[in-house]
Amino acid sequence: MENLVTAIGTPNIALVKYWGKRDVGLNLPYNSSLSMTLDESLNTKTSVLVSDRLQSDTIYIDGAQQKFDDAKEEKFALLAEVLNYMREAASSSSKVMIVSRNSFPSSAGLASSASGAATLVFALNEAFGLGLGQRELVIIARRISGSSCRGLMGGFVRWERGELPDGTDSYATQVADNAHWPEVVDLIALVSAEKKRISSSEGHRRTPSTSELFKVRPEIAERFAGMASRAIGQRDFQTLGEIIIKDSNNMHATMLDSYPPIMYLNDASRRIIYAIHDLNASEGRIVGAYTFDAGPNAHIITLKNDIPKIKAALQGIASEEKIIVAGQGSGPRVLDESESLIGKDPFGQIKM
Amino acid sequence: MENLVTAIGTPNIALVKYWGKRDVGLNLPYNSSLSMTLDESLNTKTSVLVSDRLQSDTIYIDGAQQKFDDAKEEKFALLAEVLNYMREAASSSSKVMIVSRNSFPSSAGLASSASGAATLVFALNEAFGLGLGQRELVIIARRISGSSCRGLMGGFVRWERGELPDGTDSYATQVADNAHWPEVVDLIALVSAEKKRISSSEGHRRTPSTSELFKVRPEIAERFAGMASRAIGQRDFQTLGEIIIKDSNNMHATMLDSYPPIMYLNDASRRIIYAIHDLNASEGRIVGAYTFDAGPNAHIITLKNDIPKIKAALQGIASEEKIIVAGQGSGPRVLDESESLIGKDPFGQIKM
Numbered sequence: 001m002e003n004l005v006t007a008i009g010t011p012n013i014a015l016v017k018y019w020g021k022r023d024v025g026l027n028l029p030y031n032s033s034l035s036m037t038l039d040e041s042l043n044t045k046t047s048v049l050v051s052d053r054l055q056s057d058t059i060y061i062d063g064a065q066q067k068f069d070d071a072k073e074e075k076f077a078l079l080a081e082v083l084n085y086m087r088e089a090a091s092s093s094s095k096v097m098i099v100s101r102n103s104f105p106s107s108a109g110l111a112s113s114a115s116g117a118a119t120l121v122f123a124l125n126e127a128f129g130l131g132l133g134q135r136e137l138v139i140i141a142r143r144i145s146g147s148s149c150r151g152l153m154g155g156f157v158r159w160e161r162g163e164l165p166d167g168t169d170s171y172a173t174q175v176a177d178n179a180h181w182p183e184v185v186d187l188i189a190l191v192s193a194e195k196k197r198i199s200s201s202e203g204h205r206r207t208p209s210t211s212e213l214f215k216v217r218p219e220i221a222e223r224f225a226g227m228a229s230r231a232i233g234q235r236d237f238q239t240l241g242e243i244i245i246k247d248s249n250n251m252h253a254t255m256l257d258s259y260p261p262i263m264y265l266n267d268a269s270r271r272i273i274y275a276i277h278d279l280n281a282s283e284g285r286i287v288g289a290y291t292f293d294a295g296p297n298a299h300i301i302t303l304k305n306d307i308p309k310i311k312a313a314l315q316g317i318a319s320e321e322k323i324i325v326a327g328q329g330s331g332p333r334v335l336d337e338s339e340s341l342i343g344k345d346p347f348g349q350i351k352m
Numbered sequence: 353m354e355n356l357v358t359a360i361g362t363p364n365i366a367l368v369k370y371w372g373k374r375d376v377g378l379n380l381p382y383n384s385s386l387s388m389t390l391d392e393s394l395n396t397k398t399s400v401l402v403s404d405r406l407q408s409d410t411i412y413i414d415g416a417q418q419k420f421d422d423a424k425e426e427k428f429a430l431l432a433e434v435l436n437y438m439r440e441a442a443s444s445s446s447k448v449m450i451v452s453r454n455s456f457p458s459s460a461g462l463a464s465s466a467s468g469a470a471t472l473v474f475a476l477n478e479a480f481g482l483g484l485g486q487r488e489l490v491i492i493a494r495r496i497s498g499s500s501c502r503g504l505m506g507g508f509v510r511w512e513r514g515e516l517p518d519g520t521d522s523y524a525t526q527v528a529d530n531a532h533w534p535e536v537v538d539l540i541a542l543v544s545a546e547k548k549r550i551s552s553s554e555g556h557r558r559t560p561s562t563s564e565l566f567k568v569r570p571e572i573a574e575r576f577a578g579m580a581s582r583a584i585g586q587r588d589f590q591t592l593g594e595i596i597i598k599d600s601n602n603m604h605a606t607m608l609d610s611y612p613p614i615m616y617l618n619d620a621s622r623r624i625i626y627a628i629h630d631l632n633a634s635e636g637r638i639v640g641a642y643t644f645d646a647g648p649n650a651h652i653i654t655l656k657n658d659i660p661k662i663k664a665a666l667q668g669i670a671s672e673e674k675i676i677v678a679g680q681g682s683g684p685r686v687l688d689e690s691e692s693l694i695g696k697d698p699f700g701q702i703k704m
Contacts, residue, residue, distance in 0.1 A: 197626070212572045212598075213565045213605055220564045242611075246564075249613045253565055253605035259594075260629045261601045267619045274549070277612045 361471030
């Protein structure tokens with residue numbers, strides 16, 4: 001067989017966080033989480049070429065070739081498993097070339113691996129012509145990168161904790177699509193593109209096994225996830241915003257309580273946190289709700305009308321060119337062949 | 353009556369922290385805490401003049417006159433109460449002049465108010481010739497500044513949580529005097545003299561009332577306090593060091609989980625934390641154990657022999673002149689009249 005597919009996907013920002021794996025191999029979380037899928041302001045483009053003319057499976061991310069058997073990067077071994085699973089399901093013996101490119105820095109707490117994994121699983125399904133259902137794709141994506149499973153659909157998405165040891169009930173469903181409450185946007189303030197000192201996968205293991213405070217985190221986050229879903233249903237930004245702030249700080253607190261501690265917030269993050277609380281206090285309402293993933297860059301969830309107020313509050317902390325405003329997206333989609341990152345002639349050429 | 357007394361006292365550094373008041377008026381803690389009283393490397397000198405020739409009660413701290421009825425500084429109102437209590441106990445009607453000076457910046461997480469309150473209560477007892485017992489002084493000091501009650505004796509000190517609503521069983525006792533394990537010292541790395549954004553007294557209220565994680569903090573700290581006492585008894589630095597690190601991070605985690613969050617660690621604090629973990633990992637033992645009060649300055653508890661290793665690890669983060677090494681002290685003591693901060697002739701002159 002020979003097929004070339006290009007897809008685009010996006011990060012999703014967790015409003016109620018996933019931190020801590022109850023099963024490391026299956027990427028099963030301790031608590032349900034809730035996210036917003038972003039539009040293509042930040043995106044991953046991935047081309048998959050399936051062809052008998054290829055000699056071996058290769059994968060290039062942001063221009064660099066990656067090894068499927070890299071011991072330090074277990075996600076690539078999982079990827080190889082997924083690839084073989086899909087190849088078998090398609091009764092194919094063709095080799096695969098994957099070229100993926102992020103429009104933003106990776107390993108800086110901008111959910112690049114979630115965006116990458118969601119887009120890749122989507123693209124592989126298309127390239128092999130498998131027609132797998134969304135729930136099946138969600139569970140495949142979850143195994144590669146937990147939070148990527150929330151990125152296969154648009155709008156607001158809830159990832160169920162689940163109860164079963166095999167993880168078949170730990171999948172993502174849409175709470176509301178991106179037409180339900182489009183006023184909600186993510187204003188991203190980039191304060192650092194530095195790679196994190198402690199990887200998310202190490203952190204997901206370390207916090208549950210060493211933090212005393214983490215014992216109560218799953219129950220707190222589960223409650224927050226329920227409250228946030230209801231707030232989204234009612235378009236209640238005051239309730240949603242307070243949960244977003246509390247949940248982010250709650251997660252980072254359990255990170256700090258780990259041994260050795262994990263600290264992703266820096267002085268710029270802290271200045272943003274205080275600036276947002278000052279703004280909210282002076283306006284007498286929650287204008288912005290910050291949330292931080294495993295990195296110092298701030299995601300400020302706000303309503304479109306309030307973007308100028310947030311930008312004014314960040315003056316002197318994050319300059320205009322360090323701010324990206326992303327709306328809600330609708331999940332991954334197939335792009336036209338003209339957008340391919342892999343050339344057909346010369347065969348297998350990587351387009352820059 | 354007329355009497356002039358000068359005393360010197362020192363800060364104490366908590367190895368298991370006090371954070372959160374179960375009774376705000378009485379300064380009753382949610383958990384027992386454990387501290388080390390420092391030697392006079394950092395100190396507070398306080399002169400108390402009791403005299404019928406004075407027109408009114410006055411107090412000067414670090415050169416500035418303070419108001420006993422300052423609404424923003426409730427500790428001065430408590431101080432006025434204590435002063436009146438002692439005056440009555442001494443059957444005196446004399447007015448008092450208090451001059452107090454810290455050898456280090458205040459409100460920067462260096463326990464200046466604890467040092468100040470312990471020294472003052474000690475000096476007032478001497479100036480009025482009351483001869484109150486240590487337990488009585490401890491409870492008086494606790495009411496002015498909770499952690500000051502640990503500073504009225506030397507070496508390692510435990511402050512009991514207590515159970516009674518009137519606080520009479522929440523007092524401090526010596527775990528071991530400063531001759532028991534004199535190798536243990538506090539290497540203080542000053543990274544900032546900036547005043548904190550959120551006062552300790554506000555934080556003591558905010559965290560218990562808003563942090564979800566704080567619900568489990570008292571039980572954790574109580575356990576840590578017991579373990580730390582035993583480790584001190586056995587001169588077991590490995591166990592003590594691990595508890596010190598975990599307890600500091602645990603407390604700061606509940607601060608971060610408060611709403612709005614309270615954040616005292618800055619980028620320099622974080623660099624120190626990582627440097628100490630790197631050093632401990634490379635030596636295969638706990639060489640240093642950091643702990644932070646309500647400020648970014650690091651207290652690194654270490655053994656005398658390891659001071660050069662800690663200093664080497666801090667190179668590029670805290671310069672030599674920003675490092676103070678304090679051993680263990682024996683608590684407040686009376687100084688010679690030549691050290692008085694108040695002159696007798698001219699009467700009541702403040703000596704610079």
